[in-house]
Amino acid sequence: MTKIKKIVLSYSGGLDTSIILKWLQETYGCEVVTFTADLGQGEELEPARAKAEMAGVKDIRIVDLREEFVRDFVFPMLRANALYEGQYLLGTSIARPLIARHLVGIAREVGADAVAHGATGKGNDQIRFKLAVNALDPSIKVIAPWRQWNIRSRMQLLEYAEKHRIPVPSDKRGEAPFSIDANLLHTSTEGKILENPAEVAPDHVYQRTVDPVDAPDTPEIITIGFERGDPVSVNGKSMTPAALLTELNGLGGRHGIGRLDLVENRFIGMKSRGIYETPGGTILLSAHRGIESITLDRAAAHLKDEIMPRYAELIYNGFWFAPEREMLQALIDHSQAFVSGEVTLRLYKGSASVISRASPCSLYSADLVTFEESTIAFDHHDAEGFIRLNGLRLRSWAARNGR
Secondary structure, X not given: OOOOOEEEEEOOOOHHHHHHHHHHHHHHOOEEEEEEEEOOOOOOOHHHHHHHHHOOOOOEEEEEOHHHHHHHHHHHHHHOOOOEOOOEOOOOOOOHHHHHHHHHHHHHHHOOOEEEOOOOOOOOHHHHHHHHHHHHOOOOEEEOHHHOOOOOOHHHHHHHHHHOOOOOOHHHOOOOOOEEEEOOOOEEEEOHHHHOOOOOOOHHHXXXXXXXXXXXXXXXXXXXXXXXXXXXXXXXXXXXXXXXXXXXXXXXXXXXXXXXXEEEEOOOOOEEEEEEEOHHHHHHHXXXXXXXXXXXXXXXXXXXXXXXXXXXXXXXXXXXXXHHHHHHHHHXXXXXXXXXXXXXXXEEOOEEEEEEEEOOOOOOOHHHHOOOOOOOOOOOOHHHHHHHHHHHHHHHHHHHOOO
């Protein structure tokens, strides 16, 4: 075992990280600093402080990162319209580099030579944490207890907790609970019945959204304002990034927007099934595409769509701090210079539909596309030459093939 002087632990106060805290103290015999990130998960975080104090932790950090999370991570990702495998809005993936950045920052501040996390050996998060720390400070060791200890099951975890008198919530005894990750962008739920993709997810899995069937029978109309690709207002009211996403989460959840039942391909090589709820993010994706439709040049828009899957995959796989992601981000951000204006959407029964869009930077010309008489000179005969030239290669191909 490598000699470690001090460890900074990403700590939620839940069962896994409470056990990990005790295991680190026993295994390494050094001081452990706990870091709890407030990402808008909707839980009271002070109990985490109380549990850390009970475990003898002297340096307890609980940091409100909601604005930083949305401004510096969620919004840049939304500028790209990023979807992993065409569906997943990357709610868990995009939170990990932010947590890693603060783990490294605290480690430097307190002189720790290692950070630790509670990600398992089967998941993506272990990769994301490791790659992020490698990019930020390769001198810091990353400890992943799930890959080191001899605990192999939920029952063994509970036995360890009982042996060391670590409090276990009553709903965590017996059957393994759902694995839940939550932040201001989304909630993800995995495990138990969801491990069988043939089983329908029970209603109680969903936490942020009503069933679209039970959503209001009357549509709700909202308007979102954008400046340089980022949302800045809802219904004419300017808001900070975190406040804006919180507002849209409430609106979307009420109308059953943002539910996703997905079987995805993990980076580590296995398929997994999860239930995702991303109400505000789903609304923003529709709205952002709406404002881009009138402000982006055709070729620029198509290029963005071509690189988006690669960009989304980089985030999913843990390469947020990699040079190629930063290069793609520079291209994406450059494309947003004129993506400003307002988009109006109809929220209804699980859908967020764009019904109007307007921008002072619009490339759309009603006078040019009208079926009526136009004041803009457009010679319809020009289309004949355009089509003929584009058909030249097809005529050559057909002649060679004896058509």
